[in-house]
Amino acid sequence: MSPLIDRHGRTKRKLRISLTDRCNFRCTYCMPEHPDWLPKSSLLDRGEVVRLAGLFVDSGIDQIRLTGGEPLLRRDLLECVREIGALRERGLRRLSMTTNASRIAPKARELVAAGIDDFNVSLDAIDPDTFRRLTLREIAPVLDGIDALTDAGANIKLNAVVIRGDNEKDIVPLLEWAMARGIPLRYIEYMPLDAPGHWKRDAVVSEADMLAAIGVSHRVEHQPRSSDPATPYLVDGHYPLGIISTVSNPFCSTCDRLRLTATGELFTCLFSPLGTPLGARMREGVSDEVLGEQVRRAVWLKDAGYAARPGPVDRPVTMHAMGG
Ligand code: SAM
């Protein structure tokens, strides 16, 4: 089949699949403190997830990232990983997971053995009080999870969202903690994807501000860019740091990703006001051909992105339900 391409000439290679909107954390930048969970019956079952994932792989998607909500809350997670991993036979090259790691310790080895190639672990601060203020949860289980992944030989990266007045003072301590362990880190600018009215432009710590904070005590060199959304840097000549600057310097012109929510709604952009309800169509009994056509049409119509329409999107779907 011909690859998925949009009207701006961008070919799609990466799909993020949200396995659940549920989460055991309450990160203030991601969801309201008292979220309305999606009805359980509307969440895709494993067969439905794997069917849709296969359709995307057959259309040229070769990298899938499992996310949520918190993917570890999905009871059949290992089976999902094994069955999606079997799509390697149809062209899948990489299967990844994004997690808060707080529940991963007992499953770390099984997840690696089941076929997760790499893990992005969210860790916004190394100071326990700052971590608690941002996530409304404790840091200890997350650090245990990171240790368990390391012991299991997993390939890990850390992700940290930086918010002015919350964790900007932790930029250097977290960096030094990650450097000491040799775990690559990516800082992420705070995006307007949380509860309506919560995000403020002033709360965004820009890539330039982060570099200035790090530059006081470390040498930071810019590296050549790849297709990754993070701008790559080398700290002190050896440590890889990335910064995702969606707000101050959007990378929309090379965006190669798509997102599927836990109900099977396809969002071609993090900031799309509307999705395409593939899950609902599937439950009406439509064929793979019809679903494939709907995917192609939705991808073709993908908007230019945040760069063309900055600021919050008017829609009821916040980050935890979209799948970050
Ligand atoms: N629960 C998992 C976790 O926290 O890693 C996976 C889902 S979470 C929605 C995925 C990523 O989205 C996390 O790294 C989180 O930091 C990021 N994220 C959530 N809300 C964000 C926001 N408003 N701006 C930037 N990144 C955000």
Ligand code: SF4
């Ligand atoms: Fe949960 Fe991840 Fe959102 Fe935090 S960022 S509330 S861990 S989904």
